[in-house]
Amino acid sequence: KMPQLSRPDLLRDKMLINGVWRGAASSFEVTDPATTAVIGTVPDATRADTQEAIEVAKEAFKSFRHKTARERSDLLRKWASLLRDHSQDLGRIVSLENGKPFAEAHGEVLACAQNFEWFSESAPHYTGDTIASQNPNVRLHTIKQPVGVCGIITPWNFPASMIARKVGAALAAGCTTVIKPASETPYSALAMAYLAAEAGVPDGVINVVTTHSNTKDVGHELCTSPLVSKITFTGSTPIGKLLMNQAASTVKKVSFELGGNAPFIIFEDADIDKAVQGAMASKFRGSGQTCICANRFFVHEKVHDEFVTKFAAAISNLKPGHGLDEGTTQGPVINSKSMAKVTEHVKDALANGGKLVVGGEPLSELGPNFFAPTLITNGNQNMKVFKEETFGPLAVVAKFSSDAEVVEHANSVEVGLAGYFFTKDLVRANLVAEALEVGMIGINTGLITEVALPFGGIKESGFGREGSRYGLDDYTVIKTVATSLA
Numbered sequence: 425k426m427p428q429l430s431r432p433d434l435l436r437d438k439m440l441i442n443g444v445w446r447g448a449a450s451s452f453e454v455t456d457p458a459t460t461a462v463i464g465t466v467p468d469a470t471r472a473d474t475q476e477a478i479e480v481a482k483e484a485f486k487s488f489r490h491k492t493a494r495e496r497s498d499l500l501r502k503w504a505s506l507l508r509d510h511s512q513d514l515g516r517i518v519s520l521e522n523g524k525p526f527a528e529a530h531g532e533v534l535a536c537a538q539n540f541e542w543f544s545e546s547a548p549h550y551t552g553d554t555i556a557s558q559n560p561n562v563r564l565h566t567i568k569q570p571v572g573v574c575g576i577i578t579p580w581n582f583p584a585s586m587i588a589r590k591v592g593a594a595l596a597a598g599c600t601t602v603i604k605p606a607s608e609t610p611y612s613a614l615a616m617a618y619l620a621a622e623a624g625v626p627d628g629v630i631n632v633v634t635t636h637s638n639t640k641d642v643g644h645e646l647c648t649s650p651l652v653s654k655i656t657f658t659g660s661t662p663i664g665k666l667l668m669n670q671a672a673s674t675v676k677k678v679s680f681e682l683g684g685n686a687p688f689i690i691f692e693d694a695d696i697d698k699a700v701q702g703a704m705a706s707k708f709r710g711s712g713q714t715c716i717c718a719n720r721f722f723v724h725e726k727v728h729d730e731f732v733t734k735f736a737a738a739i740s741n742l743k744p745g746h747g748l749d750e751g752t753t754q755g756p757v758i759n760s761k762s763m764a765k766v767t768e769h770v771k772d773a774l775a776n777g778g779k780l781v782v783g784g785e786p787l788s789e790l791g792p793n794f795f796a797p798t799l800i801t802n803g804n805q806n807m808k809v810f811k812e813e814t815f816g817p818l819a820v821v822a823k824f825s826s827d828a829e830v831v832e833h834a835n836s837v838e839v840g841l842a843g844y845f846f847t848k849d850l851v852r853a854n855l856v857a858e859a860l861e862v863g864m865i866g867i868n869t870g871l872i873t874e875v876a877l878p879f880g881g882i883k884e885s886g887f888g889r890e891g892s893r894y895g896l897d898d899y900t901v902i903k904t905v906a907t908s909l910a
């Protein structure tokens with residue numbers, strides 16, 4: 425099911441080091457998750473390839489750091505504009521390798537353009553401080569300088585935008601980069617890097633190493649090389665812990681956006697139709713494979729049955745299918761490992777008293793990685809889904825009766841990325857927003873992401889904030905200058 429691209433050259437099958445598109449000693453296959461058909465092969469970069477990419481990024485940093493903020497801003501704006509020009513093609517590439525419906529994939533590409541525009545605006549406005557000294561003869565000021573070469577490691581669930589939000593900030597700050605995209609989804613990264621060169625980003629500023637068999641070595645090199653000054657990672661909490669450990673060897677600056685397990689709470693005074701809409705958006709976007717997807721539904725006993733009836737109807741209306749087929753609203757999950765996890769969580773929920781309302785089975789007639797969007801009620805804290813992220817199209821609803829009880833349950837996990845709740849009560853809205861142990865909250869909405877919002881988590885969901893006016897902080901270091909006049 426190869427899409428027709430108006431710019432077929434956007435589908436790159438080589439990696440990018442110092443402006444040169446090249447292969448590696450071996451290569452690996454990338455598959456369409458909907459069919460498992462091979463899309464193509466890309467280089468399987470080794471540690472030595474990664475060292476080379478790091479070295480050229482270090483070399484490029486010497487000059488790129490001295491570009492003016494206005495020059496970097498112009499590059500990002502041009503890049504954004506190329507992304508918009510080619511958003512149809514890029515959307516097809518994202519959809520093909522990730523499986524998400526084209527409309528979602530296209531939206532992701534536009535979000536990348538918005539990221540670059542945002543950081544193109546931020547670059548010239550990002551300044552140091554002048555500070556009053558306690559000593560009348562001393563002047564204090566700070567300079568914000570780019571941290572250096574950034575290692576960027578990203579997941580497959582947003583193959584384009586997870587990279588954009590990191591590389592946009594890095595370039596705005598004056599950093600250079602080595603990107604390691606997920607092996608499931610390298611093509612979006614390569615296409616974006618290709619357009620960066622077209623926008624005039626100098627050679628060596630953005631390098632992309634694709635790898636599959638050597639992931640551990642490539643990751644280790646990025647995390648331990650003394651030439652790399654920062655690691656930014658989005659992915660699972662266990663890999664985040666591993667990389668943090670590795671990065672400690674050279675005390676790198678790190679920012680991590682790790683797993684979530686978002687609570688989605690519906691209080692008795694909520695607008696139920698809005699809550700259903702929010703639940704659909706938050707749970708089923710990307711087939712439940714976004715890190716801010718609702719994973720645990722808590723519904724007040726008074727509105728439980730109404731919510732469940734309406735939620736079940738909305739879920740039944742989803743149209744699973746190939747992401748590039750007209751009318752598809754729900755794609756596959758990424759691979760057999762994901763299928764196994766969803767299947768396990770469904771089985772476990774049913775074994776722990778769950779009641780199946782909709783779905784519950786693989787949709788094998790559509791392909792090996794399709795699982796029916798599923799709703800289970802009678803949720804409780806013994807179920808795996810209430811302890812770990814499912815990362816799939818499974819919604820489990822638990823009943824609750826008091827605010828204190830639901831907040832306690834919502835906070836009972838080690839992670840804290842996003843949380844959602846629906847209420848019309850202003851006092852409750854404030855108190856619950858303050859009490860939930862998460863980095864981001866949606867009140868009466870299931871869709872929170874935009875570039876203006878500081879994106880990131882607390883607890884084992886990581887640290888650092890992407891996008892927003894804080895987004896550049898993670899890519900810069902503050903240098904303090906004290907000048908004596910006496």
Ligand code: ADP
Pocket residue numbers: 577578579580604605606607639640642643644658659660661663664666667
């Ligand atoms: P997921 O289970 O969603 O694939 P991961 O945390 O395993 O989440 O993957 C996120 C990113 O981290 C991907 O780019 C993946 O290739 C990369 N990755 C996985 N294992 C390692 C590792 N040991 N070192 C460096 N990067 C890794």
